[in-house]
Amino acid sequence: EVQLVESGGGLVQPGGSLRLSCAASGFTFSSSEMNWVRQAPGKGLEWVSYISSSGSTKYYADSVKGRFTITRDNAKNSLYLQMNSLRAEDTAVYYCASQHDLAMDVWGQGTTVTVSS
Amino acid sequence: QSVLTQPPSASGTPGQRVTISCYGSSSNIGNNPVNWYQQLPGTAPKLLIYSNNQRPPGVPDRFSGSKSGASASLAISGLQSEDEAEYYCAAWGDSLNGYYYVFGTGTKVTVL
Numbered sequence A: 001e002v003q004l005v006e007s008g009g010g011l012v013q014p015g016g017s018l019r020l021s022c023a024a025s026g027f028t029f030s031s032s033e034m035n036w037v038r039q040a041p042g043k044g045l046e047w048v049s050y051i052s053s054s055g056s057t058k059y060y061a062d063s064v065k066g067r068f069t070i071t072r073d074n075a076k077n078s079l080y081l082q083m084n085s086l087r088a089e090d091t092a093v094y095y096c097a098s099q100h101d102l103a104m105d106v107w108g109q110g111t112t113v114t115v116s117s
Numbered sequence B: 001q002s003v004l005t006q007p008p009s010a011s012g013t014p015g016q017r018v019t020i021s022c023y024g025s026s027s028n029i030g031n032n033p034v035n036w037y038q039q040l041p042g043t044a045p046k047l048l049i050y051s052n053n054q055r056p057p058g059v060p061d062r063f064s065g066s067k068s069g070a071s072a073s074l075a076i077s078g079l080q081s082e083d084e085a086e087y088y089c090a091a092w093g094d095s096l097n098g099y100y101y102v103f104g105t106g107t108k109v110t111v112l
Helices: none
Strands: A003-007 A010-012 A018-025 A033-039 A045-051 A058-060 A068-073 A078-083 A092-100 A103-107 A111-115 B009-012 B018-023 B034-039 B046-049 B063-068 B071-076 B085-095 B098-103 B107-111
Touching: A003 A092, A003 A103, A018 A033, A018 A092, A018 A111, A033 A068, A033 A078, A033 A103, A045 A068, A045 A078, A045 A092, A045 B085, A045 B098, A058 A068, A058 B098, A078 A092, A103 B034, A103 B046, B009 B018, B018 B085, B018 B107, B034 B063, B046 B063, B071 B085
Parallel strands: A010 A111, B009 B107
Antiparallel strands: A003 A018, A018 A078, A033 A045, A033 A092, A045 A058, A068 A078, A092 A103, A092 A111, B018 B071, B034 B046, B034 B085, B063 B071, B085 B098, B085 B107
């Protein structure tokens, strides 16, 4: 079964850091481009970051550029998002999603990040 | 990084046809294929349409997509109660700052 499982969410104070993980199974992770997408409470979807299959190419949304870093470990079938200098507006459910044909075809169930003092 | 514009809501009775529009620009929809996602309440998004008009396996042919210039649309024919959900269009775009993926503002479909 094709599956993505996120973890690492939680409550963090403003200015703090958090590292999200996404474990992939059931497909060839090392050949798949990957993304992080978030959804603030009651709001729409917002793309956060992209990483190529090899990890050599990365893109970020302007709202997180310089604060978030996307990485992957193909040997461990895992995707990561290091989030630093967190702000209240980063509060959201964070989803990882695989990408094929320029579309996000498999999504995880999401992990919740709450930034609050 | 811009946003794709969708109507906030759409509705119809069972069996009716509902259409959702999505407006972008030459830097995103105008030069890249459009995707559509369905998000049922309390669940993760699901890919509904990719490459403007292609359905992934398992998606009913009641769902269809089209694109013209910098705009796109999703049609749901034979509306069913289980179609009540939020729908988002999306596309890759490029700017001076690099590539980005942009979602639409979302359309809540209600089955009356």
